[in-house]
Amino acid sequence: DAKTTQPTSMDCAEGRAANLPCNHSTISGNEYVYWYRQIHSQGPQYIIHGLKNNETNEMASLIITEDRKSSTLILPHATLRDTAVYYCIVSGNTPLVFGKGTRLSVIA
Amino acid sequence: DTAVSQTPKYLVTQMGNDKSIKCEQNLGHDTMYWYKQDSKKFLKIMFSYNNKELIINETVPNRFSPKSPDKAHLNLHINSLELGDSAVYFCASSQEGRAPEAFFGQGTRLTVV
Numbered sequence: 001d002a003k004t005t006q007p008t009s010m011d012c013a014e015g016r017a018a019n020l021p022c023n024h025s026t027i028s029g030n031e032y033v034y035w036y037r038q039i040h041s042q043g044p045q046y047i048i049h050g051l052k053n054n055e056t057n058e059m060a061s062l063i064i065t066e067d068r069k070s071s072t073l074i075l076p077h078a079t080l081r082d083t084a085v086y087y088c089i090v091s092g093n094t095p096l097v098f099g100k101g102t103r104l105s106v107i108a
Numbered sequence: 109d110t111a112v113s114q115t116p117k118y119l120v121t122q123m124g125n126d127k128s129i130k131c132e133q134n135l136g137h138d139t140m141y142w143y144k145q146d147s148k149k150f151l152k153i154m155f156s157y158n159n160k161e162l163i164i165n166e167t168v169p170n171r172f173s174p175k176s177p178d179k180a181h182l183n184l185h186i187n188s189l190e191l192g193d194s195a196v197y198f199c200a201s202s203q204e205g206r207a208p209e210a211f212f213g214q215g216t217r218l219t220v221v
Contacts, residue, residue, distance in 0.1 A: 096200075096207075096210055
């Protein structure tokens, strides 16, 4: 079973930042937070991951709270192509277990 | 070049038939997986496999069997197809020791009629 809780859906205006929250209050010390997204009819795509420090790459930023019980994925300038289901997953070195994710709709 | 490729992309077949879905990865990864995404869009792992170990999700019927001719391939064989097997099947791969950093194929939409 997934160990994370995410809102079912969110909307974001095109060009604005999309902030997707995730709760993972039972995360273990050796588990990382991973974010994937699935654009309609495509395979899931890796976005970013982190342990306890904030991380940034060309796609997004990941902010993890100090107690590691929650995190936020930030897409700084959302585009229509960012419309997708976003999955927050906690894992040590085990295969990905997907929850229901958050359906992000970017609106023009 | 496609990192993880699956064939066919679409597969329509009758109940009771036996079918296979092929998966190939050119990333040099050690571990490959099969996931099933049903009509409610839940993604569930079916198998993970490397040259040492096959781990089967206990909920997967034994009509499903993965076959790996070599490290770059993990094919999914399904016997006696049932209507409930209709779903999108995704293949994925990862490096040993980095299981959560997986690359996924584009999926095979299986429809059983």
